Amino acid sequence: xxxxxxxxxxxxxxxxxxxxxxxxxxxxxxxxxxxxxxxxxxxxxxxxxxxxxxxxxxxxxxxxxxxxxxxxxxxxxxxxxxxxxxxxxxxxxxxxxxxxxxxxxxxxxxxxxxxxxxxxxxxxxxxxxxxxxxxxxxxxxxxxxxxxxxxxxxxxxxxxxxxxxxxxxxxxxxxxxxxxxxxxxxxxxxxxxxxxxxxxxxxxxxxxxxxxxxxxxxxxxxxxxxxxxxxxxxxxxxxxxxxxxxxxxxxxxxxxxxxxxxxxxxxxxxxxxxxxxxxxxxxxxxxxxxxxxxxxxxxxxxxxxxxxxxxxxxxxxxxxxxxxxxxxxxxxxxxxxxxxxxxxxxxxxxxxxxxxxxxxxxxxxxxxxxxxxxxxxxxxxxxxxxxxxxxxxxxxxxxxxxxxxxxxxxxxxxxxxxxxxxxxxxxxxxxxxxxxxxxxxxxxxxxxxxxxxxxxxxxxxxxxxxxxxxxxxxxxxxxxxxxxxxxxxxxxxxxxxxxxxxxxxxxxxxxxxxxxxxxxxxxxxxxxxxxxxxxxxxxxxxxxxxxxxxxxxxxxxxxxxxxxxxxxxxxxxxxxxxxxxxxxxxxxxxxxxxxxxxxxxxxxxxx
Amino acid sequence: xxxxxxxxxxxxxxxxxxxxxxxxxxxxxxxxxxxxxxxxxxxxxxxxxxxxxxxxxxxxxxxxxxxxxxxxxxxxxxxxxxxxxxxxxxxxxxxxxxxxxxxxxxxxxxxxxxxxxxxxxxxxxxxxxxxxxxxxxxxxxxxxxxxxxxxxxxxxxxxxxxxxxxxxxxxxxxxxxxxxxxxxxxxxxxxxxxxxxxxxxxxxxxxxxxxxxxxxxxxxxxxxxxxxxxxxxxxxxxxxxxxxxxxxxxxxxxxxxxxxxxxxxxxxxx
Ligand code: SF4
Numbered sequence: 001x002x003x004x005x006x007x008x009x010x011x012x013x014x015x016x017x018x019x020x021x022x023x024x025x026x027x028x029x030x031x032x033x034x035x036x037x038x039x040x041x042x043x044x045x046x047x048x049x050x051x052x053x054x055x056x057x058x059x060x061x062x063x064x065x066x067x068x069x070x071x072x073x074x075x076x077x078x079x080x081x082x083x084x085x086x087x088x089x090x091x092x093x094x095x096x097x098x099x100x101x102x103x104x105x106x107x108x109x110x111x112x113x114x115x116x117x118x119x120x121x122x123x124x125x126x127x128x129x130x131x132x133x134x135x136x137x138x139x140x141x142x143x144x145x146x147x148x149x150x151x152x153x154x155x156x157x158x159x160x161x162x163x164x165x166x167x168x169x170x171x172x173x174x175x176x177x178x179x180x181x182x183x184x185x186x187x188x189x190x191x192x193x194x195x196x197x198x199x200x201x202x203x204x205x206x207x208x209x210x211x212x213x214x215x216x217x218x219x220x221x222x223x224x225x226x227x228x229x230x231x232x233x234x235x236x237x238x239x240x241x242x243x244x245x246x247x248x249x250x251x252x253x254x255x256x257x258x259x260x261x262x263x264x265x266x267x268x269x270x271x272x273x274x275x276x277x278x279x280x281x282x283x284x285x286x287x288x289x290x291x292x293x294x295x296x297x298x299x300x301x302x303x304x305x306x307x308x309x310x311x312x313x314x315x316x317x318x319x320x321x322x323x324x325x326x327x328x329x330x331x332x333x334x335x336x337x338x339x340x341x342x343x344x345x346x347x348x349x350x351x352x353x354x355x356x357x358x359x360x361x362x363x364x365x366x367x368x369x370x371x372x373x374x375x376x377x378x379x380x381x382x383x384x385x386x387x388x389x390x391x392x393x394x395x396x397x398x399x400x401x402x403x404x405x406x407x408x409x410x411x412x413x414x415x416x417x418x419x420x421x422x423x424x425x426x427x428x429x430x431x432x433x434x435x436x437x438x439x440x441x442x443x444x445x446x447x448x449x450x451x452x453x454x455x456x457x458x459x460x461x462x463x464x465x466x467x468x469x470x471x472x473x474x475x476x477x478x479x480x481x482x483x484x485x486x487x488x489x490x491x492x493x494x495x496x497x498x499x500x501x502x503x504x505x506x507x508x509x510x511x512x513x514x515x516x517x518x519x520x521x522x523x524x525x526x527x528x529x530x531x532x533x534x535x536x537x538x539x540x541x542x543x544x545x546x547x548x549x550x551x552x553x554x555x556x557x558x559x560x561x562x563x564x565x566x567x568x569x570x571x572x573x574x575x576x577x578x579x580x581x582x583x584x585x586x587x588x589x590x591x592x593x594x595x596x597x598x599x600x601x602x603x604x605x606x607x
Numbered sequence: 608x609x610x611x612x613x614x615x616x617x618x619x620x621x622x623x624x625x626x627x628x629x630x631x632x633x634x635x636x637x638x639x640x641x642x643x644x645x646x647x648x649x650x651x652x653x654x655x656x657x658x659x660x661x662x663x664x665x666x667x668x669x670x671x672x673x674x675x676x677x678x679x680x681x682x683x684x685x686x687x688x689x690x691x692x693x694x695x696x697x698x699x700x701x702x703x704x705x706x707x708x709x710x711x712x713x714x715x716x717x718x719x720x721x722x723x724x725x726x727x728x729x730x731x732x733x734x735x736x737x738x739x740x741x742x743x744x745x746x747x748x749x750x751x752x753x754x755x756x757x758x759x760x761x762x763x764x765x766x767x768x769x770x771x772x773x774x775x776x777x778x779x780x781x782x783x784x785x786x787x788x789x790x791x792x793x794x795x796x797x798x799x800x801x802x803x804x805x806x807x808x809x810x811x812x813x814x815x816x817x818x819x820x821x822x823x824x825x826x827x828x829x830x831x832x833x834x835x836x837x838x839x840x841x842x843x844x845x846x847x848x849x850x851x852x853x854x855x856x857x858x859x860x861x862x863x864x865x866x867x868x869x870x871x872x873x874x875x876x877x
Contacts, residue, residue, distance in 0.1 A: 118811065
């Protein structure tokens with residue numbers, strides 16, 4: 001179907017700059033209401049708790065050590081974002097934030113350091129382009145994610161994007177999802193490999209089954225996974241969940257969670273704890289029963305509003321098509337590490353890696369133009385790794401696209417490799433942060449690109465993910481090499497420190513990384529390089545770092561380093577702090593020239 | 608006549624259509640504050656050139672009086688100022704003219720870049736100007752100095768506004784200042800938001816009523832000059848420009864405040 005449209009409209013070749021979203025997520029009244037509520041709160045007419053709940057429900061987080069500022073988290077349901085929306089976000093970031101925006105790991109765009117009284121103005125701006133931050137925080141259904149490759153992945157059974165959008169639409173502002181025991185997350189994907197479906201409350205992989213010659217769409221549904229202070233891997237509900245049962249299943253799960261989830265113990269109120277406490281069999285049973293009940297009682301009204309008309313694919317016209325006989329410097333490297341061939345022949349998906357997800361207003365504005373000029377679907381997708389995907393780029397346009405990205409500093413190579421680490425916001429804005437995980441991710445990327453590690457095929461499927469505290473926003477638990485921040489101590493002196501985990505992954509063989517050892521912040525880069533060096537010494541032919549570490553973590557490696565314990569011993573020299581006289585830099589975190597000390601405020605994860 | 612000129616002083620910006628008809632009627636003095644080489648390339652017809660740097664090289668009242676005289680401006684001249692820097696440079700010149708006692712000055716509602724992109728007329732001709740005599744009636748009530756700022760700390764009803772970008776503000780600012788980045792004041796094609804929009808935004812921030820309001824920015828009072836006109840555009844009666852701004856404040860080693868315990872710079876993609 002898509003292919004047909006492709007070939008036909010290819011002939012037309014026009015700039016699809018009119019690509020506009022079908023769904024308006026915004027509600028302008030919420031801007032007014034928010035402004036009013038902030039005023040009442042400042043006048044003392046709201047208590048802190050109820051105001052915080054209200055603020056979070058509308059997508060505004062608190063900010064490190066201050067009540068004057070908020071972070072606004074803009075949802076991009078299914079990751080989709082249109083050029084005019086990026087232009088608006090660019091403008092809003094200059095007007096009300098720090099002139100940069102931040103792509104998160106859950107397909108949100110965040111504006112940080114926004115004055116609380118300006119948040120409503122951001123809502124207004126977002127409403128102009130049909131976006132919302134409603135229920136991006138708080139105890140609600142968070143942004144519904146979808147793989148950035150859904151619709152173009154050669155391993156997928158069908159495109160789950162319309163289902164992700166319909167699910168988002170169904171639950172947004174739905175009274176049943178306004179005061180859950182805790183936040184609730186849906187991830188749709190294309191295939192096992194591009195997954196993250198076992199690390200979330202509800203994860204879905206599209207499936208097709210054939211019964212008596214009739215094919216039916218459906219999903220593999222995983223429930224009760226999640227990363228956090230304690231992480232769990234999700235369980236598959238049943239062999240096959242037919243697409244018409246998708247909504248009933250979702251409602252059933254939400255209802256059970258709403259009814260039985262722990263509302264008292266803040267540290268244990270994600271659904272995964274409920275599943276764990278109850279035992280999977282019992283939970284599974286409950287879901288199936290509840291679903292039957294939902295089906296019996298709600299059959300008339302509820303269905304998902306699936307819009308599965310494919311997007312129009314039109315290759316934008318080249319106005320200047322100077323034929324190029326040589327490709328720009330670095331092109332081959334970029335092509336190899338940043339692009340994926342689509343199932344639609346002749347088209348590529350291009351990943352843009354941002355330093356820990358940060359992008360300037362100016363880059364966003366130019367990027368919007370680039371999307372119009374190069375993406376034949378006229379829009380972009382947020383990825384899972386604080387990155388952006390431009391899809392439907394014609395192979396003949398790749399080199400030109402590369403030059404243009406180069407022009408705005410968005411052509412860093414290694415987007416799909418280990419050299420693009422994830423780092424949560426850490427001490428740049430988060431109240432709970434113990435370390436500057438954000439800056440560390442940037443430092444690693446700079447160093448590793450300098451060393452050209454992105455070109456090393458042995459490393460490319462590995463990942464590095466960093467959180468600034470045990471709370472896992474940086475997803476350290478599913479990284480090949482993961483880190484979470486804490487403070488180390490020598491006598492009275494403190495230094496920034498990271499717990500290192502090895503062997504995490506989020507694909508078909510999902511497992512959580514195993515605790516290895518604590519590595520001081522300023523030793524993290526050299527410790528990772530040491531691990532790579534060890535791997536090179538011990539690797540088998542056709543081995544990858546990811547597989548090697550996987551074998552070590554699972555006791556299946558037969559070389560000198562057989563276990564996490566062996567690794568711990570080898571890395572011990574990295575963990576020994578120098579004296580402050582010998583190395584004062586060791587005692588300050590990245591991005592700070594003063595002595596390190598931990599300082600945290602009240603967390604809002606639990607609010 | 609009197610009521611007419613009063614009406615005019617309330618007007619902070621001049622729209623494109625009005626300016627074009629005033630140019631046709633020859634009833635306006637237009638000042639282009641861009642650099643001389645840009646002005647020479649082309650400019651709005653009949654405009655004279657006063658590069659901001661020229662004015663800033665010595666902005667003592669006597670000197671600027673002479674400058675404006677040489678541009679053919681007397682007490683009765685209607686003046687419109689424009690730039691290509693989102694109105695900030697034009698604001699600084701307009702404010703200076705106001706400060707020496709001129710009442711009829713406003714900003715072009717848009718930038719020269721936008722003017723040109725709309726395909727509107729431009730010219731390379733440099734008009735001949737007859738020198739005029741402007742009187743000197745300083746308006747100290749629109750100026751804030753560092754001393755004045757220090758003393759106003761004790762006053763209750765003073766709002767101090769920092770118009771630099773947010774990161775600069777977080778890093779250091781004058782104690783008690785609130786942050787209103789200059790970008791907040793404009794729309795895509797106008798140097799100032801529409802009045803109602805601006806009013807709502809400022810009211811949300813508690814900037815309203817009869818408070819005394821002082822604006823400042825990084826160095827020479829341009830960004831804060833624009834803010835000065837933004838505040839006036841919603842009818843706020845008591846606005847002052849701290850024209851020497853943060854640069855002087857720092858040089859004088861006055862107290863500075865910062866946002867502690869957060870590495871916000873590392874969030875920036877610059
Ligand atoms: S992992 Fe910790 S430091 Fe990082 S954003 Fe989450 S709560 Fe903050």
